Amino acid sequence: MIRAEQLTKRYGGRTVVQDLSFTVRPGSVTGFLGPNGAGKSTTLRMLLGLDAPTRGRATLAGRRYADHPAPLTQVGALLEARSLHPGRSARNHLTALALTHGIPRSRVDQVLDLAGLTEVADRRVKGFSLGMGQRLGIAAALLGDPAAVVLDEPVNGLDPEGVLWIRTLLKSLAAEGRTVLVSSHLMSEMALTADHLVVIGKGRLLADTTVTALVREAGGTTVKVVTPDAGRLRALLPTTARITADAPDTLHVTGLDAAEIGRTAAAHGLPLxxxxxxxxxxxxxxxxxxHDSVEYQGAEPQRAGHPGAAHQGAAHQGAAA
Known part of the structure; x- marks a missing residue:
């Protein structure tokens, strides 16, 4: 189990993480999400003892990372896949790690095979692609057969086969009863991989929930409406609804159910x-x-040839401000 308790990290007068508490439990894949600058990397570094919290406590299996006599056998971590000695081979890199923890050499061969690196095990890592470096980093994280795994952007640089491999691996680790915490920017992949989510923004906890609950509560349901009188229907719907258009005859309405929209259209004789x-x-x-935790927000792209695109884009920016 991984536990963060009131974690706070300040750099001078800047607070990067503020009173952050959550628990990552064994038996499921927990996705750790947040926009750029949310404090994810700082939080992971505090969990692994690489940064000292200004206040609060982080424990892995009930202890601080530094208090584990053989931490690789308790927590396997990948934060930066390219932090390798370029002159070492993959096998030598893993062997050096194994020797520091009394891990048998046979385990090196096992994780090389698991990561699909057996054929390149004796090549120097300076010649590795980004994807191969990711695989080696994951192999190192699994070297001690740990009870918990912490991975930061593990699919970065992987091809489609590699993405499927890591997805299957994470699910199998959780199925074995291990604690799995994964940070990623790929929402589509998290939707397929994670069971639980911890979402932070500007260093604070925004959600600690399941994927299903987050989609239901934060995203809601959108109704796609196709009508030749889209403009008239849009003007008739309540201003509390959020309405977007991706074609002249198509509206996407959030905040109203299909029955309400249908009744409004029928009352005014609008075909659907x-x-x-x-x-x-x-x-x-x-x-x-x-939305309110994003560091930088770009303007909504204008649709070429859409007569109202410029006006809608300006209105969107004004609402966002």
């Missing part, structure tokens, strides 16, 4: 070609939840 409820994606739910 489609009225389809669509559950929000994890990506949309995440964007909604973290």
């Amino acid at each position: 070609y489609e009225l389809t409820p669509q559950t929000a994606s994890l990506e949309q739910a995440f964007m909604d939840l973290t």
Whole structure:
């Protein structure tokens, strides 16, 4: 089990993490999410004893990371896959780590095989691609057969086969009863891999919940409406609804159910070609939840040839401000 208790980290007058508490339990994959600058990397570094918290406490299996006599056998971590000696081979890199913890050499061969690196085990890592470096970092994290695994952006640089491999690996580790904490920016991958989510923004906890609950509560349900009178219908719907358009005849309405929209259209004689409820994606739910925590926000792209694009873009920016 991984536990953060009131973690706070300040650098001078700047607070990066503020009173952050959460628990990562064994038996499931927990996704650790947040926009850039949210404090994810700092939090992971505090969990692993690389940064000392200004206040609060981080424990792994009930102890601080530094208090474990053989930490690789308790927690396997990947924070920076390229932090390797370029002149060493993959095998030598793992062997050096194994010797510091009394791990048998046979385990080196096992994790090389698990990571798909057996054929390149004796090549110097300076010639490794980004994906190969990621695989080696994951192999190192699993070297001590740890009860907990902490991985930061593990699919970065992996090809589709590698992404499927890491997804299957994480699920199998959780199924074995291990504690798995994974940080990622890929919402589509987290939707397929994670069971539970911890979401932070500006160093504070925004959500500690399941994927299903976050999508339901933060993203809500959007109704796709196709009508030749989209402009008239949009003007008739309550201003409390959030309405976007990706085509002249198509609206996406959040905040109203399909029945309400249908009744409004029928009352004013507006034809409907489609009225389809669509559950929000994890990506949309995440964007909604973290909207006020994003460091930099770009303007909404204008659709070429759309007569109202410039006006809608300006209105969107004004609402965001």
